[in-house]
Amino acid sequence: MSVKKPRPVARTWALPAWLAAAALMLTGCGGGGATTDSGQAQSTLSPAAALGEKIFKDASLSASGKMSCASCHDPSAAHAQTNALAVQFGGPALDVAGLRAVPSLRYLSTTPAFFFSKDGKPNGGFNHDGKADTLLAQAIRPFMAAHEMANGDARTVIDKLARTSYAADFRKAFGSNVFNDPDAAFLAVRYALQRYQLEDSAEFAPFSSKYDAFLAGQARLNDAELRGLALFNNPTKGNCASCHPSARGSDGSAPLFTDFTFDNLGVPRNTEIPATADPAYFDLGLCQVDRPELASRTELCGAFKVPTLRNVATRKAFFHNGRFKTLREALRFYVTRDTQPELWYPVVNGVVDKFNDLPPAYRANVNTTEVPYNRKPGDAPALSDAEIDDVIAFLGTLNDGYKP
Numbered sequence: 001m002s003v004k005k006p007r008p009v010a011r012t013w014a015l016p017a018w019l020a021a022a023a024l025m026l027t028g029c030g031g032g033g034a035t036t037d038s039g040q041a042q043s044t045l046s047p048a049a050a051l052g053e054k055i056f057k058d059a060s061l062s063a064s065g066k067m068s069c070a071s072c073h074d075p076s077a078a079h080a081q082t083n084a085l086a087v088q089f090g091g092p093a094l095d096v097a098g099l100r101a102v103p104s105l106r107y108l109s110t111t112p113a114f115f116f117s118k119d120g121k122p123n124g125g126f127n128h129d130g131k132a133d134t135l136l137a138q139a140i141r142p143f144m145a146a147h148e149m150a151n152g153d154a155r156t157v158i159d160k161l162a163r164t165s166y167a168a169d170f171r172k173a174f175g176s177n178v179f180n181d182p183d184a185a186f187l188a189v190r191y192a193l194q195r196y197q198l199e200d201s202a203e204f205a206p207f208s209s210k211y212d213a214f215l216a217g218q219a220r221l222n223d224a225e226l227r228g229l230a231l232f233n234n235p236t237k238g239n240c241a242s243c244h245p246s247a248r249g250s251d252g253s254a255p256l257f258t259d260f261t262f263d264n265l266g267v268p269r270n271t272e273i274p275a276t277a278d279p280a281y282f283d284l285g286l287c288q289v290d291r292p293e294l295a296s297r298t299e300l301c302g303a304f305k306v307p308t309l310r311n312v313a314t315r316k317a318f319f320h321n322g323r324f325k326t327l328r329e330a331l332r333f334y335v336t337r338d339t340q341p342e343l344w345y346p347v348v349n350g351v352v353d354k355f356n357d358l359p360p361a362y363r364a365n366v367n368t369t370e371v372p373y374n375r376k377p378g379d380a381p382a383l384s385d386a387e388i389d390d391v392i393a394f395l396g397t398l399n400d401g402y403k404p
């Protein structure tokens with residue numbers, strides 16, 4: 001008996017050059033845009049990337065008509081949220097609460113697709129849980145999700161796009177018939193957004209912080225910043241660099257302050273997030289993700305991606321659930337989580353409900369072995385208040401836009 005293979009679905013249009021390029025992008029990310037010797041980013045964008053910038057800033061592509069990518073990823077806040085809310089509100093009336101804090105979109109161009117390294121550890125991917133393998137795939141959710149731009153389907157997005165002032169440019173770039181096929185047009189939209197984020201290095205990867213100038217021998221760090229850097233790197237003090245690397249790569253590349261791995265920090269529950277009103281609601285990070293290969297890996301429940309710390313001092317809400325509102329609070333949590341857990345978790349019948357944002361079965365997944373989390377109640381914290389001040393001073397050198 002002969003088995004017929006399903007035929008590939010025929011498209012009514014030929015594979016245009018941009019789509020071939022998009023297919024290539026599916027396998028990995030390209031580098032950022034070119035930079036000149038002086039470190040100044042060049043601002044020549046491809047037609048697709050130039051369209052991507054328009055799309056990124058176009059609120060007419062949302063159900064509310066008031067929300068664009070830039071509303072949550074504001075260029076003035078290192079492409080993250082400008083406010084201190086744990087979660088943003090989207091949907092047609094901008095009253096549907098999200099579930100996670102908004103990450104910065106800077107320095108993502110070398111993020112690998114999600115994979116397990118040889119030692120079985122998860123790495124890479126986009127979003128706090130690494131769920132999206134590429135920027136192309138990532139961009140589906142914000143357009144569709146009920147708590148974000150809330151379009152529901154590709155046709156709704158494309159009908160709005162066809163009415164924009166740049167619709168003619170879009171046809172020119174992606175073919176005169178592109179609006180006839182909503183799925184192809186929506187792919188083109190996401191391709192344009194991806195090209196914008198990868199090519200516009202002046203926006204997304206300027207490497208223009210004081211620390212970059214310091215590494216290039218063009219600026220000095222002051223005493224507090226230098227002490228903070230030493231504490232950040234010291235494996236027995238902050239040990240921060242073990243997950244947020246601060247040194248150049250072996251190829252001389254600038255440090256990104258993330259090693260693209262995942263970890264479980266046991267960040268306290270944030271009741272500011274409306275979803276937490278349901279006691280059965282938990283954001284389980286990596287194991288929340290609908291990926292069959294993770295179903296049995298319950299030890300990953302509660303693990304979230306290590307974010308870059310570049311521009312972290314511009315944030316007003318920290319960690320995946322936005323639980324902390326200042327860097328000082330975030331760092332005090334790091335070093336007193338285990339020495340004084342009652343500062344951070346509710347005390348129920350005289351017992352500290354430690355790691356209360358995880359179901360009891362997964363609380364043992366929290367990292368309690370690495371510095372600075374390897375302490376017991378009554379121990380001295382890994383960093384004193386004065387040392388925290390120094391680390392904060394150092395983190396301030398990671399903001400883009402340093403002017404000597």
Ligand code: HEC
Pocket residue numbers: 056067068069070071072073088089090098100101102103104105108125126127128129135138139142143147148149193
């Ligand atoms: C309502 C606010 C909101 C809007 C609008 C929004 N985002 Fe996001 N974005 C988020 C949140 C929250 C996350 C983290 C989501 C998660 O972890 O599941 C995120 C994550 C991302 C990431 C992954 C970053 C990383 O560190 O891996 C990218 C890329 C991104 N958004 C791009 C976009 C683009 C492009 C648009 C417009 C099409 C957009 N976003 C619109 C809130 C928003």
Ligand code: HEC
Pocket residue numbers: 128232238239240241242243244262263264265267304305306307308309312315317318319320321327330331334367370371372391
């Ligand atoms: C074992 C790995 C590890 C170590 C060590 C570590 N971090 Fe982190 N860091 C993470 C992970 C994972 C997250 C994200 C956790 C989450 O969202 O729940 C994070 C998040 C952060 C954030 C919040 C960033 C944001 O965008 O919300 C700050 C600030 C931070 N780390 C600073 C530090 C400092 C300073 C040190 C040293 C004292 C340090 N980290 C040590 C893994 C680590």
